[in-house]
Amino acid sequence: MEENHPRGANNVRVYVRIRPFNEREVKEGNKGIIVCDYEENVVLLKKPPEKCTGKDLDNKYFKLDYIFSPTSAQLDVYRIVAAPLVEQVFDGYNATIFAYGQTGTGKTFTMTGNYQVSELRGIIPNTFTHIFTQIANSSEDRSFIVKVMYLEIYNEEVRDLLGSDPNKKLQIKERKDIGIYVKDLSGFTVDSVESITQLMDRGNKNRITRSTMMNNVSSRSHAIFTIVVESKNRHTNKTTVGKLNLVDLAGSERIKKTGVTGEGLREAGNINQSLSTLSNVIQALVEGKSFVPYRNSKLTRLLQDSLGGNSKTSMIAMVSPAEQDYEESHSTLRYAHKAKYIKNYAKINVEESGLIEHFEQEIAELQQKLSLLTMVSEQPKSRKKAKSELDVEKIKKAEAEMERIEHEKRELEDRLSIIQKKIICGGENLLEKAQQQEFLLLTSGQELENLDRSHQQLEEQYNRMTEEKIDIEEKYSSLQEEDGALNKKIKVVQERIKEAKEEYADKEHEYQRDMEGLNDNNRLLVREMQLSNLMIDYYIPAEYKKVIQQYCIFNNDTQEYQLQGVAYTGNNMRKRQMASEEAPAVKFEMKQVYHKYPDKKKVTSKRSLLKAYSAVPKQTR
Template sequence: MFRTRATKGVNLEKNHCFYSRTASTNVTVSQSSLSKKRPLSTTVPSTSQASSSRSKSLFSVGTRSSTNAKTAAAKKPATSSAPKGATAPKRAAWDTKGKLEDLTKQFESFRKEMLNKENMAQQVVEQKDQAIVKIECEMSEQLQSANKECEKLKNELQQKNTEFEVERESFVKKLKELKDENAALQDKLELVNQQLRTEQKMSAKLRLDEKDLKLDLEARDNTIQQNLSKIAGLDTRVKECEGVIEELKRDKLEHEYERRKLHNTIQELKGNIRVFCRVRPCLPSDGEQENIYSYPDIDQKKISLTKPLSFNETAINETLRKTEKFDFSFDKVFDQSSGQSDIFEEISQLVQSALDGYNVCIFAYGQTGSGKTYTMQGPDMPTDSSQGVIPRSIAQIFQSASQLEHMGWKYTIEASFLEIYNEKIFDLLGNPGKPEKHEIQTASGDVVVTNLTIVNVGHPAQVKGLMETAVKNRHVAETMLNAKSSRSHSVFTLKIKGVNSTTSETCAGKLHLVDLAGSERLKESKAEGERLKETCCINTSLSALGNVIMSLAAKKSHVPFRDSKLTYLLQNSLGGNSKTLMFINVSPREEHFSESINSLRFATKVNNCSIGTAKKVIK
């Protein structure tokens, strides 16, 4: 039975493939055209859909048959082959063979019923397949007819379209030619109209311009006549102003000359050798110190030094201590609260004298650690407020020189920096790796140092760089009084030459800014070896400086300038042709009382001297 069903299925598939190939050779038409030809109650399925439907039908029929048979077998109670009304006798529990026979009969009955149902399902499937094949044949014929008619209509439509397209292209081409011709004519017409309008505007403008030019020409003629009259008046005024300007220039030069003269007179009245005193402020490293200085006057010209009570003295001597005061008077006294700007305010007038053509010497004197280098140069990392005398002097000179340029003055400034160490001269601006021998010589009344580096400077910043180089090259060492003591005299020199292009006047000034080595006695410094030699040389040169000043004050015929390199170098700035300022620096520490009073006594001797009237250097 199963072999027969399979054979029928193969025949059905062959018929289906035949109709599928027939349908695929024809052009598919829309359902609307088929509806017009022949109305159908149902939509014609495709060949693949028909095949799938048949397969699904066969599968569903077989499945339903099998399912129904199983359901019937499950629901139908176990019965024997006896008639329907009869009830089989119940087998005994031990009758296994009888029970097996009953089950065998029941299975055979189910099997026959199942075969009958499968045959019935097969017949139904065959009937449906025959109906489907018939419908497919009819639809195929209709489809072929519709495709033929559609192809015919399509060919006719394509021919009409071709004819229409040819005619349309002809009309489009002709229309384009007409449009191009029309556009060209329009452009030509617009150009002609534009040219016409331009010519009309230009013609009107030319007529207006001609009228305006005539009016302008008349106005200009009137203006020229008025300007000629004004020019004649201005020429007269210019000549008068030129005369006034020349007179003002002469007055200004005379005023500048008078200012210099009065400035110099004031400096001479103050004394060509002056002494300032400064008490160094207490530093954190000084610890707690008793104030041994007092300032009895409001003019800041007097200072009193009280001897401190020693450790082995008793309280009984406290009453005597009040009488052990040492009073000193100087041109100016600066207490511990005075700043760098206060110091330079008093010194700036001497710096101006150097620019006016005088020799000026400012030197700081005092024991080690009294603040000489700080006063002259400032700290290692200076600020605008902590700058020392040297950088402030340089800034003032350049500022004043710039202000005098509009009066016809032009200045050239040369800088040099040297130190005297153990009575030998060292160039602080030279190459320390290749030291040269330096000698002091006099030429044409001027003192020069051989092989010394001299730099033309044009700006304060340039001098700042020279200062930094000099500080690195200077000799310093540790002593009992100072961890970083300057063991040499440093001399910073500015040579200033000025020429006035208006009056042809010339001047030459020189400014020496000297930071002397620390002055202390051997028993205080406790120097040994190389430090001992340094201390001896320092004290010798400072003693020679004092002797020179005393000889000048006594107006002796012979002044021992050559007793030391320092006095020999500064001889032109210590004599009558110079202005000299000694800046005494003293320490606030109690243990430095002896050195401080020695410095103040030496300064008093200098302050009582008079070296005559300074003379301006004119070349």
């Protein structure tokens, strides 16, 4: 894919959304610790009194691009965060929106919401109406293809949420011409709000969630919903391809607070690990380091272009208003504030021969074949009566041939209509009346937003002029004033030292928290290793173990061990089950299991009990 029209760097835009108090927090009498200046977009995070040291470092201020209050509507979030990016995707830019924050703070609510209730619809479903309205409003000389992909990263494995087997592990690959991509990920072209909503719904049902003490429906994976918009201008013959990534991250969590155990513990370990890599990537980018650890997690690898690359990116940091979540809100706001300094380099992606071109060629070929077949089938049929057996044979053959031609024609017509549906023409209105009205709301909000923006620009201009005025005044002031200016500078330096000390204290604190998390992970891994070792020692004979070790090879691409010839072993030889089929619930007949236990008298020790079930082959004499 060729890229041209380079533009300057653009910073990641960072928004904060504060969730309303939930029932549990109200019941527990939790106090609020967040105060906002919505005019200046500044968040003040107040340290709970029992944690205060009495210094003025106790209150933290964060200036961001925009703050959404607990009463902000879903549509407002869409208008301000997503609508401008969707419009840029139509110009051929890549864009990413990701929701970041502690578990239960409203990431899924903001990204997806309840799409059956219009005012509760999140960013992803609101994008659908916007995209098809944008197509309906564009000129007739433009053609479009809209393609959708949906994946999740669960326990550091990439899974296709729209594929026939969502449990299949997919690999991340990189190619010079297309960059980073997921091999074998399914992509679907869509031609209406209904068809894209159905796909989202299907994907959401495949997502892994769990109920925790912090959230009844907690996402245990990072999900990326991707919409690709290819657009061709028939006058200029120019094709652009814009990609929109909508990312709902799994929430960071303190294991003690969420109360997860078993598999949930392993998930939490993986979630925290990949979020910690995301933080390290943000840190490295902000500090301008030459090495950025994108490869340390699947999430950062897939978001590589969105962070410091070819993309316009917005991040929504979600925070809880409650006192008990001070630590997590502090950490989220600190990273959000840092992310503001990440510079991206978005470019318009121009495609030499895109999907539209490919489909147009196929349509032309199909139409040509079809007209040939129509000509043949419409030729006048001979009305001669069969005089001999040879004639009967000839007529039968001709009829069979005619039938084959008709069948081929029908197949071509079907294929033609499928392909023709994939290309949508500008001006084609594929929206229901209700959807159109909804979008009017959106656009009227957009006008307000434009006014807001020009107001902001005027304000910036005014500030710049004020700064210049101050500069001039400083240059020509008296010695006494110079002295004053020096004092001012000393104050600024002192202020910076104070900020650096604060930053240092924060970092130290965060480091300790990360260490705690890593120790939790470590303990978990050691426990898992002990279990695996125990199982291997008891069930795999030493000579087999050696052979298996010999055939284990570490794959640097996937960062995991692979067993040679594994396709021909054990479970892999079983017939595969289609994931789309409703898997019948597995019933365990416990009675049978109990019956299989050996006689207690015969097996006395735990070791001999395990031996009774051992897979070690018995020695034959």
